[in-house]
Amino acid sequence: MSSTQDCDYPRILFQYNNGFLVSKIMFTACELGVFDLLLESEGSLSSDAIAEHLGTSVSGMERLLDACVGLKLLEVEMKTFYRNTELSNLYLAKSSLKSQYHRLMYYSKTVYFCWQYLTDAVRDGKNQYERAFGMSSEDIFGAFYRSEKEMIQFMYSLNAFWSICGRDVIAAFDLSPFTVIYDLGGCAGGLAQECISLYPKSTVTIYDLPKVVQVAKERFVPPEERRITFHEGKLGLSCVRLCRLVQCDWLQKSIKTSLLNLKG
Amino acid sequence: MSSTQDCDYPRILFQYNNGFLVSKIMFTACELGVFDLLLESEGSLSSDAIAEHLGTSVSGMERLLDACVGLKLLEVEMKTFYRNTELSNLYLAKSSLKSQYHRLMYYSKTVYFCWQYLTDAVRDGKNQYERAFGMSSEDIFGAFYRSEKEMIQFMYSLNAFWSICGRDVIAAFDLSPFTVIYDLGGCAGGLAQECISLYPKSTVTIYDLPKVVQVAKERFVPPEERRITFHEGKLGLSCVRLCRLVQCDWLQKSIKTSLLNLKG
Structure with missing residues (x-):
């Protein structure tokens, strides 16, 4: 009240x-x-x-x-x-120790623009990437990664987020019994880095789209870091140990379907 | 810190x-x-x-x-x-006693859209109505009133604002010695209404563009309210007693120039 x-x-x-x-x-x-x-x-x-x-x-x-x-x-x-x-x-500076610059730019240019269409999104019950960027609303990552520049900004953006919250997420459960961990949609590896830092005996495999894996290797994860490896693919077909499931923008039924596929 | x-x-x-x-x-x-x-x-x-x-x-x-x-x-x-x-x-409902509906719609559709261009506005040092709506940035009210629908929404929006803050603004100074008051850019009369309510002996003349005055008479100020009258014109040429000066979006030098004109 x-x-x-x-x-x-x-x-x-x-x-x-x-x-x-x-x-x-x-x-x-x-x-x-x-x-x-x-x-x-x-x-x-x-x-x-x-x-x-x-x-x-x-x-x-x-x-x-x-x-x-x-x-x-x-x-x-x-x-x-x-x-x-x-x-x-x-x-807030690009060179800041925990710079959020790329995350804020992603919000400013992509999310702010999309949220112009929130009324339509509630009416239609789906995201508005089609109205905003002319991309199919079914292909969320096609919209996120609509150009290499956008993809790299999104990857920096996620890493910036994990630089603040990653440690708390990883520490929320005791993962020490699990030494082989898959990070589904692990993107640029920000969460994987937090994971091997907190659990030094673990190895993390980042599972993501081929083009994401390529950029992650080139720009984000140094080759000498042998505890982080990569697996290229599309989500939903592999049987993997689950560390994290990308839920952003997904409808609940899609998440359930993916989980069932993962168990299968 | x-x-x-x-x-x-x-x-x-x-x-x-x-x-x-x-x-x-x-x-x-x-x-x-x-x-x-x-x-x-x-x-x-x-x-x-x-x-x-x-x-x-x-x-x-x-x-x-x-x-x-x-x-x-x-x-x-x-x-x-x-x-x-x-x-x-x-x-928050349209029929609410102090409904802010029109003000929120004005912010949602016009201001939110314009603020996409804030970076350009800081670079250029001027408003971005040209980028946003294809209207000259020199003609602010041309942009506000780019269609009759927009103009009416803006008028409702201002009245909604005064329904919350108007009484405090009018009561901030003792205006009781002034019985003849001009409200420059008085628009739909929300502030004028507050004025005659607090100072029942006063009369307020709303000075605004002819098309604004016409709609204010038709929709906002009942003809039987004889303490509120209208004066059609453009700001900057008349010598009037000053109740309020529309400052929204104006550069300081424009405000100073207008004040000098008013004193002249």
Whole structure:
């Protein structure tokens, strides 16, 4: 039940209403390289200097920076000089230790765009990749991987996610009795890395589409890491030990069917 | 400075990242008429019944309703029957006492779409109505009012906003010495209504574009309300007493120029 105060002035509705503005402010500051520049400069810079370095308008940059200060993504001194917060240094620059840059760009460009069609998605009961990108809604990964660039961004994006949550997911169950682990749809190997780090005696086989495996080998998993291997294929036909099942965007019946296939 | 806890698990980044998902869930439930149906039914309904009434898929509706429960916009009994919260009854149905429906639809369809181009807006230092709607970025109100339907939605949207905040704005200064008040860009008259309600001896003249005045007279301000009158024109040429200046989307220099014109 809502409080009377909320009903007089529905703060929560304003917050929900403005949610997309907040998302886009953070995404845009990331995309333009604000956090990268401030991380590299190792200090604070004026809005004029930031605008000049990044090739943007002064008025637009000033507003963006002030919005980031409001969101506590930046700090400002003497109303003039901006610098990263600890959080931004750690997560929001491309070269940050736990950079979320690629994940945020994936959300900003692909997910934000798709969610324009949420009303249609609820009406139709299916994803809207067809309306958004002209790709069949049946072929989810065809849509995710509609170009090599998109595929690589998605792979970086997943790895960024696991860099924050992977350890907690892997530690949620004691997997130490299992030394041979398959990661279905293991993609760029972020979760596999967490797995061999927590269970050093385990080996993890990443099972994914051939083109994903190829890029994972080239860019993400060093060849000297012998505890991570690959298996190319399409999901649903193999009998494997289950570490994780990609559930994103799947209907429940598809997940059940896959699990039955895996048991067969 | 961010806390160490935030740096270990950056909850705020997830919150900002997901802000647009939250906005779109609320907008979509509004657009599909979920809150209207539950207000009219004066009780709770199953997701199947809601989907059938509103002509949507069952799976899509079930997910949407559960998301609304998570956001405290709906309540659920026995994991099956959904009903409005007090807040939703008051603000989210079309027929709600303080309905924000039109404002949310304006944000969902126009603002959400425009904010796809925020990066370009910061680069260029101007609004992106040209990219979004093919309208000149110089003519803001041409973009807002690009069709009669859009104009009416915008007018309802502003009135919805004033129904929440108008009283506080009008009460922020003691305007009782001023009995003749002009509301520049007064649009559908939401703020004027609040003004004559708080200062019954005042009369308010709404100054706006001819087509806006016409619709305001037809749909928003009853002819028997003699304390509200209209003045058709374009902003910047008249000498008027200032009640409020439309600042949305204006650059500071434009506001200063207008104020100088008004003083002249």
